[in-house]
Amino acid sequence: MSKASGSPNLLERSLPWLSIAAVVAAWEGAVRFHGIAPIYLPAPSSVLYYLWRMIADGSMAYNLGITLIRIFVGFALAAVTGILLGVLMGMSRNVARVADIWIAALYPLPKISLIPLLIIWVGTGEAYKIVISTISAFFPIVISTYAGIRQADSGLVKAAKDLGANARQIQLKVVIPSAIPSIFAGLHLGMGVAIVLVVAAEMIGGSSQGGMGWLLISSGQVMETEKVFASLIVLAVVGALIIKLQQWADRKVAPWVDHD
Amino acid sequence: MDVVVDQLTQIWAGRGGTEVVALDHFSHRFRSGRIACLLGPSGCGKSTLVQIVGGIEQATSGAVRIEDPQHRTVARPLGADSVMMWQNLNLFPWRSVVDNVAFGPEMQGMPKAERYARARALIASVGLRGFENHLPKQLSGGMRQRVALARALIMERPILLMDEPFAALDAQTKIVMQEELLRIFDETHKTILFVTHAIEEAILLGDEVVVMTARPGRIKEVIAIDLPRPRSLEMVNSKEFGALFDRAFHLIREEVMKTMAQQAAAEQSEGAAT
Numbered sequence: 001m002s003k004a005s006g007s008p009n010l011l012e013r014s015l016p017w018l019s020i021a022a023v024v025a026a027w028e029g030a031v032r033f034h035g036i037a038p039i040y041l042p043a044p045s046s047v048l049y050y051l052w053r054m055i056a057d058g059s060m061a062y063n064l065g066i067t068l069i070r071i072f073v074g075f076a077l078a079a080v081t082g083i084l085l086g087v088l089m090g091m092s093r094n095v096a097r098v099a100d101i102w103i104a105a106l107y108p109l110p111k112i113s114l115i116p117l118l119i120i121w122v123g124t125g126e127a128y129k130i131v132i133s134t135i136s137a138f139f140p141i142v143i144s145t146y147a148g149i150r151q152a153d154s155g156l157v158k159a160a161k162d163l164g165a166n167a168r169q170i171q172l173k174v175v176i177p178s179a180i181p182s183i184f185a186g187l188h189l190g191m192g193v194a195i196v197l198v199v200a201a202e203m204i205g206g207s208s209q210g211g212m213g214w215l216l217i218s219s220g221q222v223m224e225t226e227k228v229f230a231s232l233i234v235l236a237v238v239g240a241l242i243i244k245l246q247q248w249a250d251r252k253v254a255p256w257v258d259h260d
Numbered sequence: 261m262d263v264v265v266d267q268l269t270q271i272w273a274g275r276g277g278t279e280v281v282a283l284d285h286f287s288h289r290f291r292s293g294r295i296a297c298l299l300g301p302s303g304c305g306k307s308t309l310v311q312i313v314g315g316i317e318q319a320t321s322g323a324v325r326i327e328d329p330q331h332r333t334v335a336r337p338l339g340a341d342s343v344m345m346w347q348n349l350n351l352f353p354w355r356s357v358v359d360n361v362a363f364g365p366e367m368q369g370m371p372k373a374e375r376y377a378r379a380r381a382l383i384a385s386v387g388l389r390g391f392e393n394h395l396p397k398q399l400s401g402g403m404r405q406r407v408a409l410a411r412a413l414i415m416e417r418p419i420l421l422m423d424e425p426f427a428a429l430d431a432q433t434k435i436v437m438q439e440e441l442l443r444i445f446d447e448t449h450k451t452i453l454f455v456t457h458a459i460e461e462a463i464l465l466g467d468e469v470v471v472m473t474a475r476p477g478r479i480k481e482v483i484a485i486d487l488p489r490p491r492s493l494e495m496v497n498s499k500e501f502g503a504l505f506d507r508a509f510h511l512i513r514e515e516v517m518k519t520m521a522q523q524a525a526a527e528q529s530e531g532a533a534t
Contacts, residue, residue: 158316159350162343163364163415173367177354256354256395 042226051230059215064234067198067212070126074133075194079187082138086145086186090179091171096146103143111136111197115204124205129198136197137190144186148179181257184250191246195239261326261334261341261418261451263290263313268322270308282308284476285322292329292418295445295452297466299459299508301519305477306455307347310421313453315339326419342419347427349408351396357383358392361410382410386440402433406440413444422454426461435493438464446490459508463501464491471511474519480511 024044030036031043038046054060089096115132122128152175160174202213212235219227250257270283282305290296298306311317313324315338325333326341334341343364351360358379359366365375383392386406396404405425412420422441426434438461445452456462462469469483485504487495495501
């Protein structure tokens with residue numbers, strides 16, 4: 001039987017998983033046999049135990065749910081406003097001129113530095129966390145949308161004109177669809193920063209309003225290192241799932257684009 | 261419809277304030293219901309010419325008129341009586357085959373059922389039945405050509421402008437597409453301006469071959485092709501075809517040599533400048 005060089009065999013396919021298993025096993029062994037204090041580095045087995053307990057008592061689902069709602073509400077607001085402004089910038093030179101200077105001034109600002117101001121303005125409630133995730137996701141989305149609109153294939157625009165499309169039809173039927181791959185790239189970037197900023201905001205202004213950031217910081221403050229690790233694992237897995245979900249949505253909405 | 265090109269000149273702004281003359285006082289009457297092949301070395305302005313005729317580019321000076329059979333100039337804006345088939349096809353990658361073909365009627369506001377019916381009929385006539393819902397990227401090069409052809413034909417414009425549409429195809433697919441075009445021409449008798457740099461293709465398809473000079477593009481010679489219609493690929497082996505080929509070949513060779521000399525001179529002067 002000949003083996004195609006493109007398709008790895010079972011051993012080759014399980015190699016990445018084996019490497020994770022090996023690191024976890026070494027970690028477990030190091031903690032058990034060298035007596036490392038669990039407040040510095042708890043054993044994977046006890047992290048899993050804590051993770052299980054947090055899932056069982058509902059605290060993980062509660063905090064994760066709150067964080068996800070904040071991320072998605074902020075992201076959705078940023079997507080709607082960012083795409084809208086990006087398209088308007090692409091359609092009107094004057095809108096682009098005005099918006100350009102604001103974006104150039106505000107985009108390089110680390111969004112996390114806005115937290116003190118936002119707390120003064122809107123307090124530490126939901127509005128503050130949603131506003132910070134909206135602001136952070138907004139910029140990559142508007143910039144990518146505008147770039148996609150500007151880079152529309154001039155050949156397609158000429159062809160559409162030749163086939164009788166008027167200026168409005170060219171915008172709606174050619175320029176905007178051809179910007180979709182670029183818009184998706186912006187949405188991916190926006191989602192990434194929205195996750196970061198929501199968790200960070202929960203850590204800083206969160207006090208008692210829950211969320212993964214609050215869970216991390218409150219567990220850390222009382223040296224419940226197992227809970228810190230359990231929360232990190234959940235954040236990593238959920239982050240990966242969100243990325244997969246976005247890629248799936250890309251393929252559904254834009255099957256003509258060569259994804260990945 | 262005749263396409264009357266009168267003293268057409270096109271000048272591009274080149275590097276460092278220089279001017280590139282793409283077309284230089286080009287005049288010709290492209291006769292109604294005939295295929296005219298524009299043959300010339302790369303950069304001789306033949307693509308520019310069809311784009312001006314199609315109303316896509318603006319000429320620096322000169323005029324293009326479309327005349328009806330009674331030799332009255334039509335009042336419609338340039339481009340309203342013609343449709344273009346592009347070198348790189350310019351299919352809309354996000355639209356299925358049927359939505360690509362139905363694009364023109366959709367822009368005119370034709371109801372969905374009606375434009376789909378017309379698009380489906382045309383798709384079937386170019387041999388793509390069953391591929392209506394495929395995306396362009398799922399098709400082969402030859403099939404994409406057929407989509408582009410159907411998308412142009414659905415416009416029902418009397419003038420078809422073709423800018424090296426078959427240049428990127430492999431030899432076999434090219435032959436099939438040439439026969440397809442000949443079949444469509446025999447059925448519809450459109451006025452066709454066909455840009456090519458392939459001598460054989462120009463003679464096989466054309467009623468006349470307009471040989472153009474190297475830049476700036478002027479008419480070097482117009483060769484009348486009196487081979488009978490319907491044309492077929494077997495004619496390539498005939499004595500008449502061979503004689504026409506030789507004539508065109510010698511004209512083109514002179515121009516290609518001239519282009520090469522120009523390029524060499526340009527490179528030398530550039531080298532001297534640096």
